[in-house]
Amino acid sequence: MLRLYHLLIGATLVALIPVGVKYGSHLISANNTEQKTPVVQTLKQPNPTPTEGSIWQNLLGNTSAPSDWQVAPCKGNAPLLCVSSKGKILGTVEIGVYPLEKNPAFQKQLEAAGIPPGTKVDYQSPQYQTQLLTALKAWVTEYYSTIAKDRQVSYGKEIIFSTHPPQPVTIGKLPGIRYGFAGLKQQGGVQEQHIGHVTFDGTALYVISSAFDPASETGKFDKLEDWIIFQPYLYAIATDLRLPK
Secondary structure: OHHHHHHHHHHHHHHHOOOOOEEOHHHOOOOOOOOOOOOOOOOOOOOOOOOOOOHHHHHOOOOOOOOOEEEEEOOOOOOEEEEEEOOEEEEEEEEEEEEHHHOHHHHHHHHHOOOOOOOOOOOOOHHHHHHHHHHHHHHHHHHHHHHHHHHHHHOOOOEEEEEEEEEEEEEOOEEEEEEEEEEEEOOOOEEEEEEEEEEEOOOEEEEEEEEEOOOOOOOOEOOHHHHHHHHHHHHHHHHOOOOOO
16 A cells, blocks of 8 residues: 555656656657557667676665665676565666766767866866766756657657756765656656766766666666655665765
8 A cells, every 4th residue: 555655646746747858749750650558768878888796886885775675786787786675676777887088979078068188077176066067967968869869759649758857966976967757658657767867987977777667678677666666765875876986
């Protein structure tokens, strides 16, 4: 009964989230056939840096979870953090680490924000924090644009694409941005919802994400109910990461 209560509240909150971009049936080509259960993919930055062992082992600080839930790095899978209960995995959180030298797009976003290559990293400087948040917001904006184009093609007539307003947060000791998007069914209900955190430590971009998304293979929860319950704990985990290393 308690979980049903959480689900009803969570679904209502998702439907009421302020949006930055929406795509409904009026923006879909008339030639597209109606898709009641579209198969869509989450677009991510390519080629995260390979790491020996689990990335989470090095970065995970305090873990937070509901009663009787456990959070720990997944065995044998470096990018994934497993969330489980009574031995059953409920979902995973995924992390990607993208070296700046291999990310020319973010290099340009840093330069446009006033952080050229070789700039001394000063996390305590209000000016640097403002510039970095500007660059990270530009990264999120570009990500939203890419996802919106993908969903515009994939959703058909029955699902609306909705972005969450980017929110400045602290990730470890670093400035960061929380962002996300959802696919909301016209007749009510959630097709998918994604939440991510992004930050930069001077050498690499860190992207921490999870979702309710039946079309995703990793970095997701199978049940919307579990995903809604876990969201505030995801925020706490991101806040307590050991960054910068």
